[in-house]
Amino acid sequence: MLLERYYCLHPELALNVALFDKYKKTIKSYKWTEVEWNGYEEAFRKLMMEREKAQELMRSLAKEYANSDTKHVTLLCFCPDERYCHRRLNKEMI
Numbered sequence: 252m253l254l255e256r257y258y259c260l261h262p263e264l265a266l267n268v269a270l271f272d273k274y275k276k277t278i279k280s281y282k283w284t285e286v287e288w289n290g291y292e293e294a295f296r297k298l299m300m301e302r303e304k305a306q307e308l309m310r311s312l313a314k315e316y317a318n319s320d321t322k323h324v325t326l327l328c329f330c331p332d333e334r335y336c337h338r339r340l341n342k343e344m345i
């Protein structure tokens with residue numbers, strides 16, 4: 252079976268500048284306190300809920316891929332730990 256792969260960049264699922272600045276400061280130490288991470292996660296989820304294009308994309312991905320045996324989505328990011336990365340949050344929201 253030939254696998255067909257393609258890559259798409261979806262900036263609507265990415266951090267905004269404020270969250271990215273906060274992330275950069277924290278990632279230098281590679282340690283989040285629970286309070287820091289919870290605040291970050293809440294802010295990111297709120298951002299995604301406010302972005303109409305993010306909502307549309309997540310609904311579309313869920314519809315097309317959620318129940319498919321042949322189609323899969325892989326979310327990529329440079330973060331070393333998925334637990335503290337927006338891709339995990341995106342995955343949970345999809």
Ligand SMILES: [Zn+2]
Nearest residue numbers: 328330336337
């Ligand atoms: Zn990440």
